Amino acid sequence: MNAVIERRAVSKVMPAVQAPAVVCRGVIKEFGQGETHIRVLRGIDLEVDAGTMTMLVGPSGCGKTTLISVMAATLDPTAGEVELLGTNVTASAPAPSAASAARTSASSSSSSTCCRP
Numbered sequence: 001m002n003a004v005i006e007r008r009a010v011s012k013v014m015p016a017v018q019a020p021a022v023v024c025r026g027v028i029k030e031f032g033q034g035e036t037h038i039r040v041l042r043g044i045d046l047e048v049d050a051g052t053m054t055m056l057v058g059p060s061g062c063g064k065t066t067l068i069s070v071m072a073a074t075l076d077p078t079a080g081e082v083e084l085l086g087t088n089v090t091a092s093a094p095a096p097s098a099a100s101a102a103r104t105s106a107s108s109s110s111s112s113t114c115c116r117p
Contacts, residue, residue: 022048022071027080040066
């Protein structure tokens with residue numbers, strides 16, 4: 001079961017050089033222990049540019065919501081790194097206060113950018 005990532009430009013006017021809004025490097029997420037152990041995300045490498053709409057599509061149970069939760073810093077990855085707007089938000093980030101600020105920013109911005117008609 002694999003997810004498909006599809007990207008589309010939202011705006012045609014983009015700055016010449018811009019850092020990605022979200023970067024995932026080697027993201028792994030595991031749940032359970034022993035016989036109940038399952039690896040849901042297996043080394044995800046992904047960059048999402050600002051000003052693009054990225055859709056994550058796949059069958060039920062393939063890890064879409066888990067990946068989004070890790071990218072939004074509401075769920076810590078087992079391994080790997082996630083950056084939001086240039087700030088490392090993984091548990092192993094060197095500056096916990098920066099990670100907390102990014103988590104707060106990600107949580108508040110996600111509610112204001114919800115898709116509503």
